[in-house]
Amino acid sequence: MKSRLVLWAIATAVLVALPPLLLAIGQPFYVDLTRRIMILAIAAVSLNLILGYGGMVSFGHAAYIGIGAYAVGILGFYGHFNGGLHFLVAIGASALVALAIGAVSIRTSGIYFIMITLAFTQMLYYLGISVAEFGGDDGMRLKRRSELPFLDLNDPVQFYYLALVLMLISVFLVSKLVNSRFGMVLRACKSNEARSRAIGFSPYPYRLAAFVIAGAMCGLAGALYGNHTNYITPGLMSWTQSGDIMFMVILGGMASTAGPVLGAFALLFFEDLLSGWTQHWQVILGPLLVLSVIFFRRGLAGIFYKPDA
Amino acid sequence: MTWQLVFEQLLNGLQSGVTLFLMAAGLTLVLGIMNVVNLAHGSLYMVGAYLALAAARWTGSYALGLALGVGGALVVGMIVEVVVLRALYERDHLDQVLATFGLILFFNELIAILWGRAALFASPPAWLRGHIDLFTGSRYPSYRMAIIAVGLATAVLLWYVVTRTRLGMLIRAGATNRGMVAALGVNIRLLNTVVFGFGAALAGLAGILSGPIYNVQPGMGELVLIQVFVVIVIGGIGSIRGALAGAVIVGVVDTLGRAFLKPLMATVISAPAAENAGPALASILVYLLMAAVLAFRPQGLFPARGG
Amino acid sequence: MLEVRSLVKSFGALRATDGIDFDVREGETHAVIGPNGAGKTTFIGQLAGNIRPDGGRIRFAGEDITALPAAQRARKGLARSFQITSIYPEFSALHNVALAVQATSGHSFRFWSPAFSDDGILQPAEAILREVGLGTRARVLAASLSHGEQRQLEVAMALATKPRLLLLDEPMAGMGAEESRRMIDFLGTLKQRHTMILVEHDMDAVFRLADRISVLVYGRVIATDVPERIKLNEEVRRAYLGEDS
Numbered sequence: 001m002k003s004r005l006v007l008w009a010i011a012t013a014v015l016v017a018l019p020p021l022l023l024a025i026g027q028p029f030y031v032d033l034t035r036r037i038m039i040l041a042i043a044a045v046s047l048n049l050i051l052g053y054g055g056m057v058s059f060g061h062a063a064y065i066g067i068g069a070y071a072v073g074i075l076g077f078y079g080h081f082n083g084g085l086h087f088l089v090a091i092g093a094s095a096l097v098a099l100a101i102g103a104v105s106i107r108t109s110g111i112y113f114i115m116i117t118l119a120f121t122q123m124l125y126y127l128g129i130s131v132a133e134f135g136g137d138d139g140m141r142l143k144r145r146s147e148l149p150f151l152d153l154n155d156p157v158q159f160y161y162l163a164l165v166l167m168l169i170s171v172f173l174v175s176k177l178v179n180s181r182f183g184m185v186l187r188a189c190k191s192n193e194a195r196s197r198a199i200g201f202s203p204y205p206y207r208l209a210a211f212v213i214a215g216a217m218c219g220l221a222g223a224l225y226g227n228h229t230n231y232i233t234p235g236l237m238s239w240t241q242s243g244d245i246m247f248m249v250i251l252g253g254m255a256s257t258a259g260p261v262l263g264a265f266a267l268l269f270f271e272d273l274l275s276g277w278t279q280h281w282q283v284i285l286g287p288l289l290v291l292s293v294i295f296f297r298r299g300l301a302g303i304f305y306k307p308d309a
Numbered sequence: 310m311t312w313q314l315v316f317e318q319l320l321n322g323l324q325s326g327v328t329l330f331l332m333a334a335g336l337t338l339v340l341g342i343m344n345v346v347n348l349a350h351g352s353l354y355m356v357g358a359y360l361a362l363a364a365a366r367w368t369g370s371y372a373l374g375l376a377l378g379v380g381g382a383l384v385v386g387m388i389v390e391v392v393v394l395r396a397l398y399e400r401d402h403l404d405q406v407l408a409t410f411g412l413i414l415f416f417n418e419l420i421a422i423l424w425g426r427a428a429l430f431a432s433p434p435a436w437l438r439g440h441i442d443l444f445t446g447s448r449y450p451s452y453r454m455a456i457i458a459v460g461l462a463t464a465v466l467l468w469y470v471v472t473r474t475r476l477g478m479l480i481r482a483g484a485t486n487r488g489m490v491a492a493l494g495v496n497i498r499l500l501n502t503v504v505f506g507f508g509a510a511l512a513g514l515a516g517i518l519s520g521p522i523y524n525v526q527p528g529m530g531e532l533v534l535i536q537v538f539v540v541i542v543i544g545g546i547g548s549i550r551g552a553l554a555g556a557v558i559v560g561v562v563d564t565l566g567r568a569f570l571k572p573l574m575a576t577v578i579s580a581p582a583a584e585n586a587g588p589a590l591a592s593i594l595v596y597l598l599m600a601a602v603l604a605f606r607p608q609g610l611f612p613a614r615g616g
Numbered sequence: 617m618l619e620v621r622s623l624v625k626s627f628g629a630l631r632a633t634d635g636i637d638f639d640v641r642e643g644e645t646h647a648v649i650g651p652n653g654a655g656k657t658t659f660i661g662q663l664a665g666n667i668r669p670d671g672g673r674i675r676f677a678g679e680d681i682t683a684l685p686a687a688q689r690a691r692k693g694l695a696r697s698f699q700i701t702s703i704y705p706e707f708s709a710l711h712n713v714a715l716a717v718q719a720t721s722g723h724s725f726r727f728w729s730p731a732f733s734d735d736g737i738l739q740p741a742e743a744i745l746r747e748v749g750l751g752t753r754a755r756v757l758a759a760s761l762s763h764g765e766q767r768q769l770e771v772a773m774a775l776a777t778k779p780r781l782l783l784l785d786e787p788m789a790g791m792g793a794e795e796s797r798r799m800i801d802f803l804g805t806l807k808q809r810h811t812m813i814l815v816e817h818d819m820d821a822v823f824r825l826a827d828r829i830s831v832l833v834y835g836r837v838i839a840t841d842v843p844e845r846i847k848l849n850e851e852v853r854r855a856y857l858g859e860d861s
Contacts (some may be wrong), residue, residue, distance in 0.1 A: 051403070057402055057403045057406060059406060104600050104603055104604060105603075107603070107607060108603065108607055110402060111340055111344075111346055111402060111546065112542060112546070112607070114346060114402060114406055115346075115538040115539075115541065115542055116538075116542060116599070116603065118535060118538060119535055119538050119539050119542070119596055119599060120596060120600075122535045122596070123592075123593045123596035126592040126593060127589055127592065127593055129592070130588045130589040130591075130592045131585060131589055176727070176728055177727055177728075179730045179731065179732075180726055180727050180728055180729060180730060180731055181718060181724040181725075181726040181727075181729075181731040182724055182725055182726060182727045183727075183731070184715060184718065184724075184731040184732070185715075185718075185724045188704060188707075188715050191704045191705070191706060191707070192702055192703065192704050192705075194666070194698075194702055195698070195702045195703060195704065195773075196687075196715075197665075197666075197685070197686040197687040197690065198664065198686060198687075198690055198695070198696050198698070198702070198774075199690055199695070199715065199716045199719040199720075199773060199776075199777050200687055200688075200690035200691040200719040200720060200777060201687060201719055201724070202685070202687035202688070205725075206724070209725070239531070239535070240413075240414075240531075243407070243410040243413075246406070246407060246410075247407060247410075250403070250407055280418050280421065280422050281418075282414040282415070282417065282418040283414075283415055283418035283419055283422060285411075285414055286411045286412060286413070286414030286415030286416075286418065287411065287415050288411070289407065289408070289410065289411030289414070290393060290408045290411035290412060290415070293400075293404050293407045293408040293411065294393075294396045294397070294404075294408060
């Protein structure tokens with residue numbers, strides 16, 4: 001347990017030190033990249049809650065990135081720039097949508113659940129495309145970034161530290177959650193659903209709650225992401241984006257708190273590297289993902305420590 | 310909004326439906342029998358379309374292009390089954406989803422490398438470029454009518470194979486109890502490859518037929534695939550009957566919705582509001598339908614078990 | 617305590633449960649025996665709430681539970697152990713039982729404080745493990761336990777939910793002679809404090825533990841009586857001819 005804290009402390013220290021270092025050597029691009037990775041890591045952490053710990057293969061998680069981003073964009077469109085409002089609406093709207101989708105989907109399982117979550121996300125994607133006022137297919141440019149007290153999101157370094165803090169907070173929240181009573185029931189239902197029912201746990205309410213929490217957290221990530229890219233398109237909600245986040249979770253190692261963060265860093269750095277070589281990097285990434293699934297089971301976190309008991 | 314127009318859109322819906330059916334039939338069998346989630350099914354749709362287009366240009370003959378396209382999809386499908394899917398049968402659905410997702414990335418990019426990212430132009434064969442006269446007095450594109458015919462013929466063929474042949478019997482047995490079929494000494498590996506290849510061929514056919522109507526471009530398969538998922542959820546996994554029913558329902562609802570929802574809504578609410586709300590609602594109509602089916606009959610309209 | 621009337625369940629053409637009348641009195645140990653294929657698994661499934669009967673009624677402690685799903689029955693005090701071991705393999709034995717304890721001590725929508733640092737859960741769990749004979753194996757991963765130990769864990773988990781009725785489905789399945797004897801002794805100690813339904817093939821156990829025995833053949837109960845008279849029952853002997861006796 002202590003060794004884990006030490007590792008986290010080291011990682012945090014590194015991340016804190018990164019911006020001044022990178023700026024000193026004239027590589028501001030990597031500050032932005034790392035910031036993007038940390039924001040998506042929040043999305044991965046939220047997915048890990050329901051996927052890694054809950055066993056729910058939700059292929060539609062990117063929907064909440066889209067909702068969060070559009071919350072910022074749409075509020076800005078109508079002249080509201082208060083960051084607090086942005087984040088609140090992003091989280092709230094995501095939670096509500098997650099509640100609606102989850103209520104219908106969680107009654108199913110297995111293949112059905114995967115297809116249904118995918119379908120609902122696609123539905124939101126089409127909704128996003130068809131509303132011409134907010135840019136439709138082309139998306140919309142953010143008029144202004146969210147305005148926060150004490151922080152200027154237009155300063156890349158300040159934004160970076162905000163992302164870092166929020167990422168650490170989400171990891172902390174999830175780690176508390178999965179060891180709480182609620183979390184244990186969720187994990188039990190994943191481990192052996194029949195047994196869980198036999199001792200009196202009905203999976204549905206716990207799974208639904210987890211789904212909503214994960215959606216809300218991912219909505220926050222979406223609001224941050226919208227601010228980061230300054231440009232909001234329905235493509236944020238595409239299922240390839242969902243697949244990417246899933247891969248971060250798997251790559252990093254499911255059912256571990258650090259896994260999704262490691263996975264996000266690994267996947268996105270790797271994508272960045274590959275895309276520097278060739279614009280057709282996906283033709284390499286694709287088979288690599290296939291191979292990693294077939295052969296590489298425990299994920300990167302397994303290298304560092306044993307999974308949670 | 311005349312009756313002729315409605316009928317025409319109905320036919321369009323039917324045409325879109327049978328295209329979905331061709332894809333759904335293969336996928337529902339793979340899901341039902343082999344219990345494998347295969348996201349790359351859309352890639353086979355795309356492969357069929359591209360191979361047929363390339364072959365037709367090369368040989369100058371549409372028919373030859375069609376044959377090579379379907380054959381090519383069949384071969385690619387079987388290769389995918391042997392190389393990738395076999396390693397995934399025993400794994401959980403998550404692994405299958407991710408691995409086949411990797412395949413999608415691979416195929417999309419491969420096609421982009423070979424033929425570029427821009428949409429290609431595919432045209433129907435010369436002898437199908439005309440119109441035929443409907444009993445309603447209006448005219449309807451021959452090509453679309455041909456698609457409907459091919460689709461329905463395939464449905465009949467599939468019905469025959471599944472209910473009247475030994476292969477079909479094995480398929481149905483596999484859909485209800487995979488382990489038992491294997492235990493009975495049936496070469497389950499060969500059966501799997503055959504079923505998968507067959508499904509791939511159907512998907513390829515769907516891609517080829519759709520080429521002239523929709524876009525031929527990388528990523529075309531995924532757009533259709535999700536609709537196919539909706540079809541299967543509505544119709545029930547593992548059931549060909551369900552796939553047909555679901556496909557026709559989805560095709561018709563989607564087409565009619567896109568054509569008539571905006572004008573219908575404009576009669577009830579203001580025109581500018583309908584301008585936005587109409588297309589928005591139309592685009593999500595089938596998903597709402599899916600949600601409704603799930604709420605009342607989560608196993609679909611014609612589930613395989615018991616059939 | 618438990619009252620079953622006219623229970624029927626068919627799977628296609630097969631009538632797995634063909635009109636069963638069955639009851640369990642408070643405090644008794646009621647064994648259910650029958651040859652393979654008699655429909656015991658289907659019967660237990662309907663009692664536990666995993667299989668929905670086509671007809672008939674089940675009353676538990678005066679309440680009609682026929683339509684209740686398994687999780688709710690468990691919360692009402694109907695605990696079961698599974699014939700095919702069904703535990704949480706990646707948790708320790710202690711955590712396995714702790715989860716069962718947690719299920720019946722307050723609600724579980726608590727999101728912050730750790731579940732298992734709460735002595736209210738861990739201490740009772742440890743006590744039950746000791747009772748069952750697994751006290752020294754508490755920290756071992758459940759998947760690493762021997763088969764016999766896992767069967768003990770099954771029973772421990774059922775006990776941990778503070779049940780009013782224990783439904784034990786072949787607790788000694790796959791156990792060796794020595795382990796079986798220990799389990800029988802243990803179940804003997806449970807007799808005083810619990811009402812139990814015991815489904816078993818091991819006739820030694822059945823005749824030592826049961827207050828009453830019901831014999832299930834082809835989905836019907838052909839006899840319900842005290843062990844001595846069941847031994848002498850003609851129909852029962854015929855049903856078992858060539859099998860356990």
